[in-house]
Amino acid sequence: MRKTLRDIEALVASDLSGREKRKFQEKRIKSLGGDGRKPDVLPYALYQRVAKRRKEKEKEEKERLCVSERKKKEPKRLKGKGRWKDSTKSLDPGVGHFKNGVLKLNSKDIKKFTSR
Numbered sequence: 001m002r003k004t005l006r007d008i009e010a011l012v013a014s015d016l017s018g019r020e021k022r023k024f025q026e027k028r029i030k031s032l033g034g035d036g037r038k039p040d041v042l043p044y045a046l047y048q049r050v051a052k053r054r055k056e057k058e059k060e061e062k063e064r065l066c067v068s069e070r071k072k073k074e075p076k077r078l079k080g081k082g083r084w085k086d087s088t089k090s091l092d093p094g095v096g097h098f099k100n101g102v103l104k105l106n107s108k109d110i111k112k113f114t115s116r
Helices: 002-015 019-031 044-065 107-114
Strands: 097-099 102-104
Touching (some): 002 019
């Protein structure tokens, strides 16, 4: 029964053209134990554009359907604390010298820092 089906498909395949013929050939290769065609590879720049368009379409679709997402909580800022640290608590760049990734301080440098 299967053999007759294959024969019929082979006869029909001779009349096919273009995509349909390629699909039939891929199906036949897979049935014989082959791997078939490899997926198409896009250049990365083109892939980024496609991904960006896809993301925009999904966003528009969500807006159209009025699906609300849970918003991320913004971190709370502490009162009285600014973004920048107080510079009086840190060492000046002119104090000491770096050697092998370690800041070397001598006694004079330490006295300058503690006298503030």
